[in-house]
Amino acid sequence: MPFVHSRTIRLADTDAAGVVFFARTYALCHEAYEEALAQAGMDLKGFLGSDDLIIPIAKSSAEYLRPLHCGDRVAISVKPSLLTPHSFAVDYEITRLGRPDKLAARVRTEHVASSLAKRERLKLPPSLVAWIQTG
Amino acid sequence: MPFVHSRTIRLADTDAAGVVFFARTYALCHEAYEEALAQAGMDLKGFLGSDDLIIPIAKSSAEYLRPLHCGDRVAISVKPSLLTPHSFAVDYEITRLGRPDKLAARVRTEHVASSLAKRERLKLPPSLVAWIQTG
Amino acid sequence: MPFVHSRTIRLADTDAAGVVFFARTYALCHEAYEEALAQAGMDLKGFLGSDDLIIPIAKSSAEYLRPLHCGDRVAISVKPSLLTPHSFAVDYEITRLGRPDKLAARVRTEHVASSLAKRERLKLPPSLVAWIQTG
Amino acid sequence: MPFVHSRTIRLADTDAAGVVFFARTYALCHEAYEEALAQAGMDLKGFLGSDDLIIPIAKSSAEYLRPLHCGDRVAISVKPSLLTPHSFAVDYEITRLGRPDKLAARVRTEHVASSLAKRERLKLPPSLVAWIQTG
Numbered sequence: 017m018p019f020v021h022s023r024t025i026r027l028a029d030t031d032a033a034g035v036v037f038f039a040r041t042y043a044l045c046h047e048a049y050e051e052a053l054a055q056a057g058m059d060l061k062g063f064l065g066s067d068d069l070i071i072p073i074a075k076s077s078a079e080y081l082r083p084l085h086c087g088d089r090v091a092i093s094v095k096p097s098l099l100t101p102h103s104f105a106v107d108y109e110i111t112r113l114g115r116p117d118k119l120a121a122r123v124r125t126e127h128v129a130s131s132l133a134k135r136e137r138l139k140l141p142p143s144l145v146a147w148i149q150t151g
Numbered sequence: 152m153p154f155v156h157s158r159t160i161r162l163a164d165t166d167a168a169g170v171v172f173f174a175r176t177y178a179l180c181h182e183a184y185e186e187a188l189a190q191a192g193m194d195l196k197g198f199l200g201s202d203d204l205i206i207p208i209a210k211s212s213a214e215y216l217r218p219l220h221c222g223d224r225v226a227i228s229v230k231p232s233l234l235t236p237h238s239f240a241v242d243y244e245i246t247r248l249g250r251p252d253k254l255a256a257r258v259r260t261e262h263v264a265s266s267l268a269k270r271e272r273l274k275l276p277p278s279l280v281a282w283i284q285t286g
Numbered sequence: 287m288p289f290v291h292s293r294t295i296r297l298a299d300t301d302a303a304g305v306v307f308f309a310r311t312y313a314l315c316h317e318a319y320e321e322a323l324a325q326a327g328m329d330l331k332g333f334l335g336s337d338d339l340i341i342p343i344a345k346s347s348a349e350y351l352r353p354l355h356c357g358d359r360v361a362i363s364v365k366p367s368l369l370t371p372h373s374f375a376v377d378y379e380i381t382r383l384g385r386p387d388k389l390a391a392r393v394r395t396e397h398v399a400s401s402l403a404k405r406e407r408l409k410l411p412p413s414l415v416a417w418i419q420t421g
Numbered sequence: 422m423p424f425v426h427s428r429t430i431r432l433a434d435t436d437a438a439g440v441v442f443f444a445r446t447y448a449l450c451h452e453a454y455e456e457a458l459a460q461a462g463m464d465l466k467g468f469l470g471s472d473d474l475i476i477p478i479a480k481s482s483a484e485y486l487r488p489l490h491c492g493d494r495v496a497i498s499v500k501p502s503l504l505t506p507h508s509f510a511v512d513y514e515i516t517r518l519g520r521p522d523k524l525a526a527r528v529r530t531e532h533v534a535s536s537l538a539k540r541e542r543l544k545l546p547p548s549l550v551a552w553i554q555t556g
Contacts, residue, residue: 027442028442039312041309080346085437162302207443207488210483221301313433317431357464
């Protein structure tokens with residue numbers, strides 16, 4: 017069972033077309049990713065340059081199936097998968113909750129572990145690999 | 152007892168200074184306001200131009216006491232008060248949860264009910280006045 | 287020659303990792319798209335529900351090659367292409383200006399014209415097709 | 422004559438009420454502040470923790486006079502003033518350009534120089550004081 021993050025769409029997520037701004041969809045998914053890491057006992061702060069390891073996003077993509085409006089309740093599933101010893105992907109599905117639930121977007125991010133100083137690839141830390149393998 | 156909205160600070164809330172971007176603090180408070188309205192059975196969508204009544208923010212202000220970092224847990228209290236038959240204020244306190252809790256920011260928004268068509272002030276709807284008077 | 291939008295990276299574009307937040311990269315490209323349309327005499331407001339035609343983004347993707355920092359000058363090229371009579375893509379390249387210039391990201395958005403009322407595909411308006419064919 | 426930053430309102434600046442999200446108004450002003458510093462030969466990156474000096478915003482306030490829509494052209498004036506040897510304010514006016522121009526918002530930010538390590542107030546750097554005194 018993938019991790020699921022529940023969330024209400026806020027006014028700040030929307031644009032003048034009345035729906036969630038397409039770029040903001042990625043921020044919603046990154047929230048879910050941060051929450052999944054926190055639940056697994058990891059701390060994003062630890063990946064933010066406190067030491068030499070950084071894990072930036074190398075690629076992202078999204079498919080928008082249905083608009084999301086301010087006040088909508090959504091559930092965002094988070095499914096990580098290992099790509100190489102240095103990289104992993106996360107696949108997200110955003111479901112708009114209702115009667116019935118409707119799939120609203122599919123999103124994917126790819127992350128690569130790097131050395132901040134040497135700008136070369138690093139192995140993913142074991143705690144992160146363990147989390148990815150639960151996906 | 153004021154309404155309290157709990158929230159984790161996300162990477163998207165922060166800036167390159169490593170803390171929540173000052174403008175973003177207002178968005179956190181507006182989230183708490185939207186949540187408070189929803190809990191009181193009101194729907195912000197109803198105030199978004201579906202009819203002639205709009206309730207835009209006329210003023211806002213904030214005092215920043217402590218920085219907030221990605222991963223911090225915060226509690227945002229929401230305290231509305233009636234200003235005139237056409238307007239109300241909401242006072243927010245953002246508390247960073249920890250041992251001990253610390254007050255991180257005080258924020259205020261002022262809202263004025265207006266007619267979209269005639270651009271003149273309107274009386275606040277009774278359901279909103281009822282919520283404000285719980286503040 | 288594609289349209290190019292120049293821009294400085296702002297603090298609000300960045301996150302606590304010290305660089306542009308990955309989701310924000312899409313917003314930078316959408317700015318360039320809006321500017322390209324304006325230069326071609328079109329008005330995004332005209333596509334925002336003022337009538338039945340809407341042109342939402344159906345897909346987006348990005349490849350992040352280099353980090354962008356607060357204060358960096360970037361040039362964003364905008365290259366539209368027709369996909370079907372109802373849809374088009376826009377390909378963007380974000381170049382970090384310097385000595386030498388460096389390609390920082392490649393981004394793509396796909397847009398589909400739809401009827402707001404009937405939720406079915408519509409033909410792209412001729413003015414938009416004319417702009418796409420300059421790409 | 423104060424520094425003036427010109428800008429087009431973008432879709433990403435707006436919300437589902439069809440106008441600029443109130444919190445985003447502060448980000449527009451901060452852009453103008455960054456641009457004013459850059460024009461004066463200063464670099465915001467230099468104030469982002471590269472050494473012990475930080476200059477966070479301690480207070481902000483805004484008065485919203487007219488809504489701003491996607492595509493609107495605005496001019497943002499930036500007027501700094503010294504408050505104490507450790508602090509300064511910046512007053513902004515956002516004017517919506519048209520026939521005639523209309524004042525859309527008045528915004529103010531207050532900034533206090535601090536030591537990152539000792540969390541005590543520091544004197545403002547002379548280059549910044551020189552810029553403030555041009556206001």
